[in-house]
Amino acid sequence: MVGVTVAVVQFGGSNCDRDAVRALEHVGVDAERVWHEDGLPTDAEGIVLPGGFSYGDYLRAGAMAARSPIMEEVRAAAADGVPVIGVCNGAQIGSESGLTPGAFTTNASARFQCEPVHLRVERADTPWTAAYDEGDVIEVPIAHGEGRFEISEAAHADLVADDRVLFRYCDADGNVTDAANPNGSTDNVAGVLGERETVAVLMPHPERATLPDLGRSTDGAGILEAFA
Amino acid sequence: MTAYTATVTVRLKRGVLDPEAETTQQALERLGFELSDLRSADRFEVDLDAADADEAAERADEMAERLLANPTIHDYEVAVAER
Numbered sequence A: 001m002v003g004v005t006v007a008v009v010q011f012g013g014s015n016c017d018r019d020a021v022r023a024l025e026h027v028g029v030d031a032e033r034v035w036h037e038d039g040l041p042t043d044a045e046g047i048v049l050p051g052g053f054s055y056g057d058y059l060r061a062g063a064m065a066a067r068s069p070i071m072e073e074v075r076a077a078a079a080d081g082v083p084v085i086g087v088c089n090g091a092q093i094g095s096e097s098g099l100t101p102g103a104f105t106t107n108a109s110a111r112f113q114c115e116p117v118h119l120r121v122e123r124a125d126t127p128w129t130a131a132y133d134e135g136d137v138i139e140v141p142i143a144h145g146e147g148r149f150e151i152s153e154a155a156h157a158d159l160v161a162d163d164r165v166l167f168r169y170c171d172a173d174g175n176v177t178d179a180a181n182p183n184g185s186t187d188n189v190a191g192v193l194g195e196r197e198t199v200a201v202l203m204p205h206p207e208r209a210t211l212p213d214l215g216r217s218t219d220g221a222g223i224l225e226a227f228a
Numbered sequence B: 001m002t003a004y005t006a007t008v009t010v011r012l013k014r015g016v017l018d019p020e021a022e023t024t025q026q027a028l029e030r031l032g033f034e035l036s037d038l039r040s041a042d043r044f045e046v047d048l049d050a051a052d053a054d055e056a057a058e059r060a061d062e063m064a065e066r067l068l069a070n071p072t073i074h075d076y077e078v079a080v081a082e083r
Helices: A017-026 A069-079 A089-096 A153-161 A221-227 B019-030 B053-068
Strands: A005-010 A030-035 A046-049 A084-087 A103-105 A113-121 A137-144 A148-150 A165-170 A189-193 A199-202 B002-012 B041-050 B074-082
Touching: A005 A017, A017 A030, A017 A221, A046 A069, A046 A089, A069 A084, A084 A089, A089 A103, A089 A199, A113 A189, A148 A189, A165 A199, B002 B053, B041 B053, B053 B074
Parallel strands: A005 A030, A005 A046, A046 A084, A084 A199
Antiparallel strands: A103 A148, A113 A137, A113 A165, A165 A189, A189 A199, B002 B041, B002 B074
16 A cells, blocks of 8 residues: 555664565555664554564574664554564564563574474454454464574463464464474464554564465465555 | 672573573483483673672662563573672
8 A cells, every 4th residue: 555654674684674575565565674773764654573683693582673772662653553563583572572472482493493384363353364364274484493482371371361372383274283383382372462453473474475476375465464 | 889790690490491401411411421401591790880789789680680581481690799
């Protein structure tokens, strides 16, 4: 949609920022990369925290970027209702900055995993999932070494009670099983909502499953269409 | 003001899986060592000047809360010594 400008925040070490812009433009969303030191454009109508290895994953993945000045602006915008999505390293930044609950840490395999996975859409009544039906199974790739979702038992109970799990890892038929859990995430959680439904993070890469000429799936396009 | 070193030790909470430690333990066992468990931790040594040890500890505590540890998965402890 013309007029909607989505800011894709680029940190040193981000590497999915261009992919995100390309994928957003493909679904008709005007998007631009914004260098973190330049601050958030005042007219940003949406924010993407893209994947990569911001600050070399020093200390913990996302820890440094989460404390950068632009994230104060992102938190303020999120609180005002501006849609914000964090993908992969962006998800780690989002959880480290308190936009969403829990933490993403070392995969149970202790390996970097780059592979297609299936996700079950747990909520279809959010901006991120309006293109799907609840229970839909979509195929989107992961590429991370620190994607295991960890959360305290009490916070997990709240997360489930508040219905803030957006996606769970599942098999091709939508069964949420240990075998379909690529990284040992608690409760197979792949993506969660923040306090507002306009804020979400997920480890899989929707921008890598949007352009038809890029690979096997375009299932991720629906997530990015939230900005349209 | 007194010069202190505050040592902040950050470790995973009990029960949180530590795949890196498990991998390290396996590597030690491959080298022929016998061990029953292995845990890893990060240690930060922060040099700072403070009015007294309590103030130094308080500041190191806040550093841990706000950056050095992630409260979702970590416990931490602070020890302060004059430097």
